[in-house]
Amino acid sequence: MKRHLAVLVGAAALAVAGAAWAQAPISGGLLKFAVSAEPPNYDCHANTSFAFIHPVRPHYNTLLKFDPPKYPAIKGDLAESWNVSKDGLTYTFKLRKGVKFHDGSPFSSEDIKATYDRLRNPTGGVRSVRQASYADIASIETPDSLTVVFKLKKQNASMLTNFASPWDCVYSAAKLKQDPRFPERNVMGTGPFTFVEHVAGSHWTGRKFEGYFEKGKPYLNGYVAIFISGAPMVNALAAGEVVAEFRGHSPADRDRLLKALGDKAQVQETPWVCSLVVTFNTRKKPFDDARVRRALSLAVDRWAGAQALSKVALVRHVGGILRPGYDLAASEKELVQLPGWSKDINASRAEARKLLQAAGVPNLAFTFTNRNIAMPYVPVGVFLIDQWRQIGVSVKHEQLETRLYLAAQQRDNPTYDAALDFNCDFMDEPNLQLQKYLSHDRSPINYAQQTDRVLDDLYDRQSGELDKKKRYALLREFEKRALEQAYTVPTIWWHRIIVHHKPMKGWHIMPSHYVGQDLADVWLDQ
Numbered sequence: 001m002k003r004h005l006a007v008l009v010g011a012a013a014l015a016v017a018g019a020a021w022a023q024a025p026i027s028g029g030l031l032k033f034a035v036s037a038e039p040p041n042y043d044c045h046a047n048t049s050f051a052f053i054h055p056v057r058p059h060y061n062t063l064l065k066f067d068p069p070k071y072p073a074i075k076g077d078l079a080e081s082w083n084v085s086k087d088g089l090t091y092t093f094k095l096r097k098g099v100k101f102h103d104g105s106p107f108s109s110e111d112i113k114a115t116y117d118r119l120r121n122p123t124g125g126v127r128s129v130r131q132a133s134y135a136d137i138a139s140i141e142t143p144d145s146l147t148v149v150f151k152l153k154k155q156n157a158s159m160l161t162n163f164a165s166p167w168d169c170v171y172s173a174a175k176l177k178q179d180p181r182f183p184e185r186n187v188m189g190t191g192p193f194t195f196v197e198h199v200a201g202s203h204w205t206g207r208k209f210e211g212y213f214e215k216g217k218p219y220l221n222g223y224v225a226i227f228i229s230g231a232p233m234v235n236a237l238a239a240g241e242v243v244a245e246f247r248g249h250s251p252a253d254r255d256r257l258l259k260a261l262g263d264k265a266q267v268q269e270t271p272w273v274c275s276l277v278v279t280f281n282t283r284k285k286p287f288d289d290a291r292v293r294r295a296l297s298l299a300v301d302r303w304a305g306a307q308a309l310s311k312v313a314l315v316r317h318v319g320g321i322l323r324p325g326y327d328l329a330a331s332e333k334e335l336v337q338l339p340g341w342s343k344d345i346n347a348s349r350a351e352a353r354k355l356l357q358a359a360g361v362p363n364l365a366f367t368f369t370n371r372n373i374a375m376p377y378v379p380v381g382v383f384l385i386d387q388w389r390q391i392g393v394s395v396k397h398e399q400l401e402t403r404l405y406l407a408a409q410q411r412d413n414p415t416y417d418a419a420l421d422f423n424c425d426f427m428d429e430p431n432l433q434l435q436k437y438l439s440h441d442r443s444p445i446n447y448a449q450q451t452d453r454v455l456d457d458l459y460d461r462q463s464g465e466l467d468k469k470k471r472y473a474l475l476r477e478f479e480k481r482a483l484e485q486a487y488t489v490p491t492i493w494w495h496r497i498i499v500h501h502k503p504m505k506g507w508h509i510m511p512s513h514y515v516g517q518d519l520a521d522v523w524l525d526q
Contacts, residue, residue, distance in 0.1 A: 023505060025219045029524035031504065034236060034245040036229035036373055037402040038200065043183040044169035045119055046127040048424075048445065050247050050513050051402055053166060055204035055225035058218075058519045059102070060169035060189035063093060063112060064160075068508035068516045072427060074164045078107070078190070084160060088466075091150040091159065099213045101172050102194045109142040114173035116140055116150070124180035129444045132435045133162050136464075155464040157471070158431040166426050166514045192218035192520040202227060212520075219506070219523035230374045237499070243524075244500035247513045248272070248314045250375050257499045266502050268509035272494035273323050274424035276315070276380050277436065279409065279488045281416055282450045286361045293486035295355035296418070297340035298348040299391045305383055306492045313376040316495035321437065321479050323493055323511075326428040328472055330479060338483045352391045365394040366417040369408050372399040380491060381420050409447040421447060421488070426514040430475055431463050437482045448487035455481055 037051035044052070044060065065077040076082070079093040099107035118126060120134035136156045141149040152159065162168075169189060175182045182188075187195035190213070193206035204225040208218055226242055234253050236242045238260040249257070258265055278296070280287040287293060302318045310316040320338065322329035335341045342348050356362050370381040378399065385395045400408065408416050425432040435443045438459055439451040455478060462474035483489060498509055506521040 023525070025506060025521075025523040026525060027216070027219045027523070028221055029219075029526055031220050031223040031244075031519065031522060031524065032242045033223070033225060034228050034233045034242045035204075035225045036227075036233055036245070036247065036375075038227050040403045040406060041184045042187050043127070043181075044167050045122070045183070046129060047167070048129060048422075049402065049406070050424075053514050053517055054246055055198075055206075056187065057166055057169075057517045058191055058193040058206050058223065059187050059195055060191040060518075061099075062164065062166060062168045062170060064164040065166070065518070066164055066427075066510065066515045068510060068521070071508075071510045071515075072161075074161060077164075078112070078170055079163075082160075088155040089152045091152075091163075093148050093150075093163075095146040095148065096213055097146060099190050100211050101190050102188050102209060102211075103172075104211075105172060105174065107170075107190055108145040108173075109148040110145075110173040111170055112148045113140045113142050114176050115168065115170045118171070118176060118180065119168060122180075126180050127444065130165070130167060132438060132443050133158075133165070133431065135442075155466060156431070157463060157466055158429045161427060161429060162431075164426075164515075166517065192518060193220075193223065196222070214520065218520045220519065223519060237501075240501065243504045244498070244507070246498065246507075246517060248375070248494070248496045249499055250312060250314050251310070251497065252312055253375075254497050254499050261499075261501070264502055265499055266504075268498045268500075270496050270509050270511050271317060271323065271325060272314075272424075272496040272513070273426070273428050273433075273511045274422065274494040274496075274513070275319070275323070276376065276491045276494075277421050277423050277488050278384065278418060278491060279421045279447045280418050280486070281414055282448050282487055283413070284415070284417060286359060286364065287417065289359045290485050291355040291359040292361060292364065293489075294339055294484065295352040295359070295391065296388060296393070297483070297486045297489040298352040298355070299393070300340060300384060300387045300491065301345040301348075302341060302492055303343055304345070305387070309376070309379060309383060309492060310495070313379040314494055314497060315376045315380060315492040317493040319490065319493045321482060321490060322430060322433055322475070323428055328428075328430060328468075328475055330476065334476065338480065339486070340483060340489060349391050356391070356393075363392060363394070365396075367396045367398050369398045369400065369405065369416045369419040371405045371420065372401050376494065377420060384420070384491065410444075414447065414449065419447065420491075423488075423490070424494075424512070424514070426512045428511070430471075434459050434462075434478060436488055437478075446488070450485075450487045452481075452485065452487070455485075 035054045039052040067073045067075045080096045082093045122128040136152045138153045139151045194209045196205035198204045207222040280293045306318045317324045320330045371377040440446045440449045458478040465471040503525045
């Protein structure tokens with residue numbers, strides 16, 4: 001299946017990255033990098049945050065992965081080769097020989113089967129937030145130890161690329177049989193680095209796996225992920241205490257670092273498959289009323305906000321439910337017709353006030369739950385509260401550390417009013433980005449808790465539609481319905497800026513901060 005993906009990357013970043021990949025790697029050294037939050041647990045299948053991926057992902061492999069210099073092309077990771085049947089319903093993978101887990105046990109097709117069974121049908125208290133991605137799998141067969149066959153119920157336009165998801169860490173079938181929740185508290189994969197320690201509030205350490213299946217890799221002797229955020233993180237980067245932070249910097253921090261580091265710094269930039277979205281708890285009054293939700297979306301001037309915030313935060317682009325610039329996203333002409341995206345903000349706010357009046361809450365007051373991460377959660381949260389103030393709404397800003405922030409939204413019966421959530425993925429793909437909007441019984445990442453079978457049906461129809469024009473039309477129907485009901489509404493899309501020290505080589509920026517983080521190709525020019 002051929003896939004098309006619009007990814008705009010700055011020419012300078014491409015040139016820099018190309019030069020880095022052209023140099024002969026040097027083995028040795030310890031990579032120290034910053035992570036501005038901490039993983040809530042150790043299970044890839046249950047997590048959604050960069051705070052997990054950056055320290056934990058180097059311990060694992062996946063079936064396929066993205067090829068950084070050729071993004072969005074994919075290549076084998078644990079799979080050596082693969083083929084897809086003509087009807088698009090059978091995916092057969094041939095696996096690498098000689099792969100071992102960090103405990104020395106051999107890897108086989110049974111480990112792939114156990115991993116994907118866990119992802120698509122979690123049992124025994126396991127939480128998988130990617131069930132919807134693999135709902136079309138009818139069966140998984142293992143004809144021999146190095147062959148695995150996935151058979152689908154129906155065609156799925158994104159299935160092959162789904163197998164490159166960085167979240168699909170492959171686990172040991174034996175360990176999962178002993179305890180399905182083993183990965184929550186233990187780290188044991190086949191990846192380029194073994195787990196050394198996690199010191200809460202301080203750091204995470206990995207050491208080179210001498211038995212890694214790729215000869216000569218990883219190049220690094222190890223890595224240390226240091227948990228540090230805000231101004232202290234920027235100071236540490238400027239002082240050389242860490243050589244990189246892989247999530248992204250604000251324009252102001254980029255300029256500050258360039259001034260401090262001069263020619264010791266390297267900058268890479270790209271648009272980002274990531275947006276902040278406002279999620280309303282539809283089980284709680286008055287957010288069970290679409291008029292209230294739509295009014296709060298109408299009050300936000302996204303166009304002016306993008307211009308202002310792009311100067312101080314890592315957000316820049318106005319779009320709907322899909323990243324602006326992506327070939328399946330709405331055009332600006334289509335976008336301005338949707339509630340909350342008009343460029344006539346006065347008319348939108350007048351309509352918002354009428355809706356609140358009609359809903360019986362003209363003096364609405366509520367608590368807005370946010371993450372205490374400076375970029376971009378805090379500035380975007382402050383911006384939204386100011387926008388709502390302009391239609392007479394009073395909002396309390398509740399800022400929580402990552403574990404509590406996620407728990408507030410993910411519990412079975414959430415009590416929050418509204419929250420600033422993130423919708424970030426490893427690539428542009430409606431089958432991923434739209435999961436946030438599916439009914440709560442189908443999507444564990446839908447924190448709005450709504451049930452909307454119209455959206456579910458539109459999702460299913462577009463997910464298997466291989467005709468691009470027909471799929472585009474279905475996506476516009478989905479987007480119109482989603483933004484009119486306003487269970488979850490996008491704010492402003494992100495722009496990724498990475499400043500790192502020049503001695504770090506072999507790392508290539510991509511439009512997602514989730515991919516390309518196994519560190520197998522990274523080396524230090526010492």
